[in-house]
Amino acid sequence: MNRLTEGLKAAGLRLTPQRVAICKILEESKDHPTALMIYHQLLPQFPTLSLATVYKTLNVLKSMGLVHALGDAGDGAEHFDADLTPHINLVCTKCHRVVDFDEARIQEIQRAVEQRSGYVIQGARIVYYGLCPQCRANGSLKESA
Numbered sequence: 238m239n240r241l242t243e244g245l246k247a248a249g250l251r252l253t254p255q256r257v258a259i260c261k262i263l264e265e266s267k268d269h270p271t272a273l274m275i276y277h278q279l280l281p282q283f284p285t286l287s288l289a290t291v292y293k294t295l296n297v298l299k300s301m302g303l304v305h306a307l308g309d310a311g312d313g314a315e316h317f318d319a320d321l322t323p324h325i326n327l328v329c330t331k332c333h334r335v336v337d338f339d340e341a342r343i344q345e346i347q348r349a350v351e352q353r354s355g356y357v358i359q360g361a362r363i364v365y366y367g368l369c370p371q372c373r374a375n376g377s378l379k380e381s382a
């Protein structure tokens with residue numbers, strides 16, 4: 238069992254194949270999926286899956302601090318990240334993609350915050366918004382036309 242399925246079990250949820258599959262997507266995905274993305278990805282495998290099950294599972298994982306809700310990416314939908322190590326999430330407000338950006342100094346900042354605040358930091362959520370290189374290139378082509 239992995240971290241997320243253990244968490245669901247600890248929360249008193251039954252480990253149905255659907256819930257296990259939701260956890261697997263969250264752990265393996267680099268796409269920072271929304272509930273709807275997870276739902277559509279699993280539907281071929283689980284035709285009886287309901288969107289409510291996906292939402293409920295995500296909410297339990299979120300309330301246990303096992304996944305981070307990143308907020309929306311300009312698409313009005315909450316994106317989720319199971320990677321709790323300090324890293325930057327870059328959000329493109331045009332194509333709504335969310336990518337990870339590793340920056341070693343983020344970890345230095347976290348250590349400094351811990352030392353000065355006395356907190357034990359359990360996770361970090363750092364989201365930068367902007368236009369990705371692809372959307373910038375597309376945008377400038379359209380603007381100059």
Ligand SMILES: [Zn+2]
Nearest residue numbers: 329332369372
């Ligand atoms: Zn983009």
